[in-house]
Amino acid sequence: MTTQLSRRSALKLAGAGIGSVAVGATALRAGTNGVFRAGSGDPYDLWHDWAGMSGVDRVVGAGVLACNPHNTQPWRIAVSGGVIDVHSDPARRMPCNDASGREHFAGLGCAVENMAIAAGPAGFTPAVSLFPDGTGSDLVARIVLAPGGSSRDRELADAIPRRHTNRGPYTKAPVDVSRLPAGIDGADVRWVTDRDRLGDLYVEATEAIVADDEQSAEAFSWFRSDRGDVDEHRDGLTLDGQGLGGLTLFAAKMLPAQSRADGDAFWVKATREVHTATAAAYGVITVDDVTDRAAQVTGGRLLARMHLAATALGLGFHHMNQITERIDRDRATGGPDTFSGRWGAILGRPASTGLVSFRIGHPERTAGLSPRRRLADVTTG
Numbered sequence: 338m339t340t341q342l343s344r345r346s347a348l349k350l351a352g353a354g355i356g357s358v359a360v361g362a363t364a365l366r367a368g369t370n371g372v373f374r375a376g377s378g379d380p381y382d383l384w385h386d387w388a389g390m391s392g393v394d395r396v397v398g399a400g401v402l403a404c405n406p407h408n409t410q411p412w413r414i415a416v417s418g419g420v421i422d423v424h425s426d427p428a429r430r431m432p433c434n435d436a437s438g439r440e441h442f443a444g445l446g447c448a449v450e451n452m453a454i455a456a457g458p459a460g461f462t463p464a465v466s467l468f469p470d471g472t473g474s475d476l477v478a479r480i481v482l483a484p485g486g487s488s489r490d491r492e493l494a495d496a497i498p499r500r501h502t503n504r505g506p507y508t509k510a511p512v513d514v515s516r517l518p519a520g521i522d523g524a525d526v527r528w529v530t531d532r533d534r535l536g537d538l539y540v541e542a543t544e545a546i547v548a549d550d551e552q553s554a555e556a557f558s559w560f561r562s563d564r565g566d567v568d569e570h571r572d573g574l575t576l577d578g579q580g581l582g583g584l585t586l587f588a589a590k591m592l593p594a595q596s597r598a599d600g601d602a603f604w605v606k607a608t609r610e611v612h613t614a615t616a617a618a619y620g621v622i623t624v625d626d627v628t629d630r631a632a633q634v635t636g637g638r639l640l641a642r643m644h645l646a647a648t649a650l651g652l653g654f655h656h657m658n659q660i661t662e663r664i665d666r667d668r669a670t671g672g673p674d675t676f677s678g679r680w681g682a683i684l685g686r687p688a689s690t691g692l693v694s695f696r697i698g699h700p701e702r703t704a705g706l707s708p709r710r711r712l713a714d715v716t717t718g
């Protein structure tokens with residue numbers, strides 16, 4: 338079906354707020370583009386099926402449902418009896434947007450932590466060792482499951498299928514950060530009090546990313562704007578995950594797919610007018626040295642725990658890493674380092690300790706589900 342639609346009615350359809358998505362369009366997309374199937378169908382099954390799973394599958398499934406950078410799902414998982422080996426998949430790295438690999442390895446840490454959290458209530462005692470073959474190896478972690486469960490992490494485990502990244506607006510209500518985890522062995526959280534200064538730095542870093550042709554193109558290559566792309570790839574970012582209001586999301590799905598330039602402009606606008614404007618609090622996961630592989634994984638473990646704890650409290654959680662992406666990019670390209678000094682000043686610690694960051698708050702909208710590849714496609718054994 339191709340229906341002509343005037344720019345004016347498209348604007349009306351897109352509605353208020355950040356309704357600038359694809360308003361230059363003049364034709365509707367074929368079919369309904371999954372408008373009525375958000376969060377359902379094959380790529381979303383694991384979210385719905387996980388609660389009914391048991392044994393080692395339940396633990397592995399928890400890892401696959403973890404937050405991870407750009408939904409690259411950077412893992413390959415080998416299962417042998419009660420031993421789970423979590424490998425990095427180097428083909429799923431993003432060299433322009435994550436030049437140092439900190440997000441890739443933090444994302445693997447998120448999967449490891451989700452598995453460790455799920456293990457106790459599933460009837461196992463997990464023993465996790467990081468890089469058992471050394472930090473040069475793709476084997477990031479080995480999790481050995483011994484019989485004998487624990488209900489210590491039950492609340493966090495229950496939050497696993499309800500945890501999503503929420504990129505929508507948050508209310509003005511304050512957040513009591515003392516109810517969230519303070520740290521784990523090797524990683525801590527730093528709560529940022531100067532929200533305006535950090536918000537401005539996020540906007541500036543976002544503008545720098547979209548002005549960098551290679552970074553922008555690489556990010557766009559992980560955006561699945563069409564339901565057909567979602568069904569084919571089952572990874573990447575989607576319209577459902579952008580925190581749009583109902584009418585805007587409907588319009589964005591029905592109108593022709595956004596160009597890279599439109600998407601970049603939308604992202605800068607949303608960062609300025611929604612993400613930083615409505616953040617109730619910002620947290621930064623800190624480690625001794627952000628370039629250390631084991632520290633990246635350990636910081637990721639705290640990040641996953643934090644996201645689940647926020648979910649259990651009903652809070653919205655949005656990972657935001659534009660600043661560190663630019664720091665790593667400038668270092669990789671030999672460009673002038675324009676962000677480290679200000680990043681370190683905001684942290685009150687050396688910039689080399691600020692690994693990944695996020696905003697939290699009471700969400701105005703329910704977050705959409707993100708697709709996942711089949712367990713059979715990411716596991717062996």
Ligand SMILES: Cc1cc2nc3c(=O)[nH]c(=O)nc-3n(C[C@H](O)[C@H](O)[C@H](O)COP(=O)(O)O)c2cc1C
Pocket residue numbers: 402403404405406407408439440441443444447500501502503504573574578640655656657658659693705706707
């Ligand atoms: C290490 C790491 C870095 C991330 N960085 C960002 C980011 O800068 N901006 C963003 O919107 N989401 C970011 N995310 C969130 C992911 O895009 C998200 O987890 C993924 O798309 C899967 O969606 P879900 O969390 O809703 O399951 C990050 C997640 C992780 C674990």
